[in-house]
Amino acid sequence: MFKKTGVILLSSALLLTGGSLAFGPEQGKAKKTPPPQANQKVENVIFMVPDGYSASYATNYRWYKGEETVLDSMLVGMMRTHSANSEVTDSAAAGTAMATGEKTNNGMISMSPEGEELDTILEAAEERKLSTGLVATSTITHATPAVFASHVDDRNNEAAIAPQILENDVDVILGGGKEIFLPESKDGKQEKNLIQQAKDDGYIFVEDSKALSNVKKEEDKLLGLFAEGPMAPELDREETKQPSLSEMTDAAINVLKKDKDGFFLMVEGSQIDWAGHAHDAAWAMADSEAFEEAVQAAVEFAKKDKNTLVVVAADHDTGGMSVGGYGEYDANLEILRDVTATGDFMAEALNEEQSNAKEVVKKYAEIDLTEEEISQIRNAEEPANAINEVISKRALVGWTSTEHTGTDVPLYAFGPQADLFAGLHNNTDLPHLFAEALKIKFE
């Protein structure tokens, strides 16, 4: 819905004041591309992965935000995402491609389809004495961070991934998944306490936002595990003591930047994907916002540093999201700004007969459900799914799948040698381009 929103008010205001934000009808002026920076030296690479974030997420998020995003100014190309055995990749195979330069089968973590271990760009950076870091809002042993510093044939084997990340001597490790590092926890599968081992190996260990903010930049190695399992969705984070993705990104850069040999840091906005699987449009937008804030933090550092390349690429689309849908020439992303909880959270707040659906959805989504929508939620096998479908339809966010889809995704870069990423790439190109920018050997 276009005319009733803050968006149009914004652009009208800009017209009156001669402003030039993107939404006004006067936005006709040609945009200049930044000059190529091919010859500037790259000392640091920050690779950021908004898991599941295809062009429709980028477009919907721009409407949700009401103005152009930092990513909009960084678009340089697009990227193919297929795996070795399917047009539609999972995050393990997509991550493996972006970490190793090789296609593998869905489910595999930096191993070839035949089970060979594949060298990763993070390992190559370490060999050349660069510092390295992994940041995610999932468990840090989840597929996307895992592919950079471990090799297992089944992504679900997170217990095998945790010790490998430590053995790989990744300097900064921030995310969820504490229980995966411990023998005594609920899902504990370790023989020994890996957190204690990390401390013995010189890592400082933190468990909440406050401790993270107190980490001194002199620390050599940093392990932060902020939740037993995955970290909280952005919509529910304020209830916790967990840091935001941008706080983790800032903290990682702060520790890594003192290495004169440079650093390679991977930052994942893990839960955009989970929101897409759940068709939870509000969660997808809130986690896209958290991701954009992390990109902003990285870009601000890169602007000051001048030798840092920031590259952003999703691993795949999730859910076949569309901007509009349902046979309407319209989209209502602005209603999602009023949603303050995930569908899962709202479903938890339902009573046993789900007779309070109207009140719960009003409280957390500012939506007055119709009788039809109420009965849709009350009769659903999975009320969370039904709540998400109702909100998606209200926002006119369409979906074609509960799993990933295989469309090419946008590719973004900022900083010296950003132009290396111009045009259409395969996901396997990325680590080779990182190596080329860093002038390190990677074949």
Add this chain to the structure above:
Amino acid sequence: MFKKTGVILLSSALLLTGGSLAFGPEQGKAKKTPPPQANQKVENVIFMVPDGYSASYATNYRWYKGEETVLDSMLVGMMRTHSANSEVTDSAAAGTAMATGEKTNNGMISMSPEGEELDTILEAAEERKLSTGLVATSTITHATPAVFASHVDDRNNEAAIAPQILENDVDVILGGGKEIFLPESKDGKQEKNLIQQAKDDGYIFVEDSKALSNVKKEEDKLLGLFAEGPMAPELDREETKQPSLSEMTDAAINVLKKDKDGFFLMVEGSQIDWAGHAHDAAWAMADSEAFEEAVQAAVEFAKKDKNTLVVVAADHDTGGMSVGGYGEYDANLEILRDVTATGDFMAEALNEEQSNAKEVVKKYAEIDLTEEEISQIRNAEEPANAINEVISKRALVGWTSTEHTGTDVPLYAFGPQADLFAGLHNNTDLPHLFAEALKIKFE
């Protein structure tokens, strides 16, 4: 379906022979971007619009084709598509943005929301003595071609558009819609015979493929109307005497290229969009192929000519198409290669009781329908839609809408000053960039 297809056979063959086509797992080598060509002179602009062709169409078409496409090598950026009154544009408002540099409301043809006529880039080119051309597979008075050479407040008023295109003295006009130019035809709404008027004004008039191929390049002005209404879908074209989109493109270039002042040509692959509205995945792919052949023709001319800029941008996505869908990690585009008719055509071939659905779909789509699929088609209000849904689900092509959606679309360019189009643009940027490349005034 990945392993059973020609695609994988192809890439295996390439591995064996050391080839490097895009689909092989070895495709890890970094791709070099072409050097910027900012200083080369642009004399001609060929602007090509694959109506409805978003990133998912591009990806699906690549799988359908089994190898990278000419467009893949031309990707330079992406483009926003919204109109003045909606996040989800129609073709009239999107075309107006790309022809005039101004956003307008859905439905309007190169008029502002307030009803003012907006100057178009084609008109500006004519003022500077460039030759001009419009080519489409819809009626030539349909929204996308219409916006370049007419001004009406309702896209459906094609009778008002036809005389304006002639008055605007467009040098080459090729497409469908003969009946719109005639008073005596079925839908004839003209007071006089506009075809006769065009002939009197010096146009040569042709009506079929053969006559088009015989047009001499010395001709000044060319009017080709190859169907009473829209031209035939690519899948059904062989039954007709209609030229292909690439034949029309070649013919247009052949007449226009003699102008030493240069030319501006717009070529639309109109029916990719109609296939998307119908969820007819095979039609969408066949018309994408016809469009790619037309791009190939334009690029071949540009390579020889060296002063021709080819730019390709869809006006919007149609249907919210996805690559995969339906909860599967898979896509089966290759089955669409065996489909030889549109869903509409197949529905026409059904008998009254639709008892021959199995035979018809076997004959034209090489698909053995299940009992469930047969009853889905027989019980459908619109059998063509049901046939298209069955085939889309078999091919794992997802859809979220019967109308357009609002995702950013890929932007492609080839030739001198192609780098002007790098990055994320708004659709209103395009005519300004064409003018900048051609060094003509357009504000």
